[in-house]
Amino acid sequence: MTATATDIPLLSIKAQNAALAAELKEAVGRVLDSGAFILGPENKAFDREFAEALGAAHCLGVASGTAALELALEALGVGPGDEVIVPAFTFIATATAVSILGAKPVFADVDPATLTLDAKSAERLVTKKTKVLLPVHLFGHPADMDAILALAKAKGLKVVEDCAQSHLAAYKGRATGTLGDAGAFSFYPTKNLGAAGDAGMLSTGDQSLRDRLLELRNCGRAAGASYRYVRVGRNSRLDEIQAAVLRVKLGRLKSWNESRRRLAGLYAEGLSGLPLRLPPQGGAGTEPVFHLYTVRCERRDALAEHLKRRGIGCGVYYPDPLHLTEPYAPLGGREGQLPVSEKAAREVLSLPMFAELADADVARVCDAVRAFFR
Ligand SMILES: Cc1ncc(COP(=O)(O)O)c(C=O)c1O
Secondary structure (H helix, E strand, O other), X not given: OOOOOOOEOOOOOHHHHHHOHHHHHHHHHHHHHHOOOEOOHHXXXXXXXXXXXXXXXXXXEEOOHHHHHHHHHHHOOOOOOOEXXXXXXXXXXXXXXXXXXXXXXXEEOEXXXXXXEOHHHHHHHOOOOEEXXXXXXXXXXXXXXXXXXXXXXXXXXXEEEEOOOOOOOEEOOEEOOOOOOEEEEEOOOOOOOOXXXXXXXXXXXXXXXXXXXXXXXXXXXXXXXXXXXXXXXXXXXXXXXXXHHHHHHHHHHHHHXXXXXXXXXXXXXXXXXXXXXXXXXXXXXXXXXXXXXXXXXXOHHHHHHHHHXXXXXXXXXXXXXXXXXXXXXXXXXXXXXXXXXXHHHHHEEEEOOOOOOOHHHHHHHHHHHHHHHO
């Protein structure tokens, strides 16, 4: 069968941007007219509005999600000789943020139900060199923060949450990014809240950490000073145009997340009874936001081929656990070491998911998946 004109993409931001086109153009035009392009009023307003949406004490716009992770770790003092425990099953930026500071990412396994950091696996890896636990709320599902925070407390570790995929996901009534010492968000264009380019955000409840982050993201300048430097910093600011775009979209984020959750419910019904492992729908105090809708299938590659032939987009996030990737295998990672992550990498397949996806398209995807198993 060949793909038809009614292809269903895996991800799409076209409908979202089309619906908001007039507002987005007005926002960009406002910045152009103002001539204030760096750390101006749009940044201040967006930091405040995002902090309000999260229920965080402080938020700070930065250049990307990767930059947010690097800055959070750097501000917590992570550097050469330190170890940071990260899940093996995640996007590589979670680990490279550690490496770029000269520290060592130590790969832990993930929980088989949620595919997020397994606190028991992490506990076995804590050494005298461990400084930070770095859970990832992968695919928009909150990690088991009670267990992770308890481990951090017991061992005297800091916690940085990778919230690149979990904008407004909640754990026991609190937004991800407000549970650990700092949260790092990505606004890569296809994220649940996406910019028109690269952008990111840091959240923290710690005033002194926030003050260090302010300096670190802005060339080491003392807050409010033009040419007084208090540390070696980076240029990692969120530009005004991105902040203005994100402010337009932030107002819709809640309803977009609700739409994603509803669509996930339709998938759960439509795919029930098949030999697939479906993502958790929430419950047990968690409110996921389905950045991706990721199923697990023993015959993943054949299913992906089958769907693509029917014009249905799907994708593998992520094909390799990080301890077996080219940059990290030299640290000594071997097959069989982290079985849940390795199995997940063999079996995951993400199905179409974005807020504007039509119910009829979800039904068509479910029919196509059912046909595969017949
Ligand atoms: C889990 C995770 N961490 C970190 C990042 C890095 O974010 P960015 O692409 O904005 O640098 C991403 C985004 O792709 C991600 O999905």
